[in-house]
Amino acid sequence: EKDLCAITGYDKISFQPNSGAQGEYAGLRAIQCYHEARGDIHRDVCLIPVSAHGTNPASAQMAGMRVEPVKVRQDGTIDVEDLQSKAEKFTNRLSCFMITYPSTNGVFEETVADMCDIIHKNGGQVYLDGANMNAQVGLCRPGDYGGDVSHLNLHKTFCIPHGGGGPGMGPIGVKSHLVPFLPGHPVVNPLGENSTSYGVVSAAPFGSSAILPISWAYIKMMGPRGLRKATQVAILN
Numbered sequence: 597e598k599d600l601c602a603i604t605g606y607d608k609i610s611f612q613p614n615s616g617a618q619g620e621y622a623g624l625r626a627i628q629c630y631h632e633a634r635g636d637i638h639r640d641v642c643l644i645p646v647s648a649h650g651t652n653p654a655s656a657q658m659a660g661m662r663v664e665p666v667k668v669r670q671d672g673t674i675d676v677e678d679l680q681s682k683a684e685k686f687t688n689r690l691s692c693f694m695i696t697y698p699s700t701n702g703v704f705e706e707t708v709a710d711m712c713d714i715i716h717k718n719g720g721q722v723y724l725d726g727a728n729m730n731a732q733v734g735l736c737r738p739g740d741y742g743g744d745v746s747h748l749n750l751h752k753t754f755c756i757p758h759g760g761g762g763p764g765m766g767p768i769g770v771k772s773h774l775v776p777f778l779p780g781h782p783v784v785n786p787l788g789e790n791s792t793s794y795g796v797v798s799a800a801p802f803g804s805s806a807i808l809p810i811s812w813a814y815i816k817m818m819g820p821r822g823l824r825k826a827t828q829v830a831i832l833n
Contacts (some may be wrong), residue, residue: 597609597611599812599815599816600748600767600769603733603734603823604726604737604738604739604746604748604769605739605743605814606738606739606740606743606745606746606769606770606771606821607681607739607769607770607771607772607775607808608769608770608772608775608778609767609769610622610767610768610770610779611765611767611780611801611802611803611808612767612778612779612781612796612797612798612801612802612803613684613700613765613767613768613797613798613806614763614764614765614766614768614798614803614804615764615765615766615826616649616651616725616726616727616747616749616752616756616764616766617651617654617655618657618766618797618798619680619725619737619747619748619749619764619766619767619768620651620652620655620660620694620725620747620766620776621658621682621687622641622747622766622768622784622797623656623657623723623746623747623768623770624655624659624661624694624723625777625779625797625833626694626745626768626770626774626779627691627692627723627744627745627767627774628659628660628661628779629722629777630683630719630774630777631691633776635779636803637688637721638662638720639689639690639719639720639752639808640660640661640662640689640691641657641661641662641664641686641690641691642656642661642662642663642664642691642692642693642694643664643665643666643686643690643693643694643720644656644663644664644665644666644684644693644694644695644708645665645666645667645668645674645684645695645696645699646665646666646667646668646694646830647668647672647674647696647699647700647701647703648694648696648699648725649700649725650728651698651701652696652725654695658800659694661691661780662689663721664686666678666679666682668699668701671703672699672701672702672703673703673705673706673743674695674699674705674707674711676707676710676711676714676725676794678790679693679711679714679810680714682716683714683720684715684718685714686768687718687719688718690715690718691710691713691720691721692720692721692722692723692744693712693715693720693722693723694723694725695722695723695724695725696724696727697724697725697728697729697732697738698731698732699728700727700728700822701715703706708741708742709741709742711741712741712742712768713716713742713743715742716742721744721745722742722743722744722745722759723743723744723745723746723773724738724745724746724775725744725746725747725769726738726746726748726749726753727745727749727752728760729746729748729749729752729753729830730753730826730827730830731751731781731827731830732823732827733823733826733827734820734823734824734826734827735824735827735828736828738769739769739771743770743771744773745768745769745770745771745774746768746808747766747767747768747769748766748767748769748770748808749764749765749766750764750765750766750767750807750808750811750812751763751764751765752770752815753823754811754815755811755814756807756809756811757808763804764773764804764807765804765807765811767803768801773783779795779796779797779798780795780796781796781801782796783795783801783802785795798817
């Protein structure tokens with residue numbers, strides 16, 4: 597957990613989600629619980645660029661959100677003017693902005709920090725899909741440029757074999773204000789009367805914990821230099 601927090605710039609990691617899509621759902625529910633705790637129950641709009649990872653709109657709808665698409669320019673970058681327009685249009689209902697970075701078009705959005713600022717100024721949170729985190733490790737951190745929550749695909753970015761149907765791991769990292777809203781579990785983190793958590797997303801408190809040592813060993817063996825080199829090669833590839 598300490599290593600993944602250092603890599604992502606987040607304050608806390610929940611290992612409960614078993615997949616990227618499950619991590620998306622867990623992160624979006626954490627955002628919803630955060631808004632509800634602040635009395636903003638009406639915030640239900642999730643802005644998603646049309647270049648986002650395919651599971652994003654499905655996860656948002658499963659979490660009970662209304663999905664509003666954001667346009668993408670001819671060069672594959674997000675249309676910031678359209679994002680600004682929609683963020684202001686739904687400012688009273690904006691729950692979050694869900695962005696895959698770099699996008700499925702393979703584009704590093706140069707304005708990603710500005711886009712995060714637009715969302716925050718309109719009362720929303722930023723969910724950064726970590727599907728392409730292998731292009732960021734050691735070079736930049738979601739928690740530094742505006743992300744509030746992200747999931748990591750340990751079976752993509754951190755060496756867990758992905759073939760044969762799994763198993764996978766989709767832990768989520770969050771900034772400190774979302775920590776109280778991470779998934780709980782009746783065994784290791786029982787939901788008390790005043791609990792802010794929404795319950796469980798997986799039967800096991802730490803997901804497929806038996807495969808976590810693979811990612812731990814990979815991070816330790818590679819070290820900061822090795823992880824950065826792997827990212828640089830991944831980008832070139």
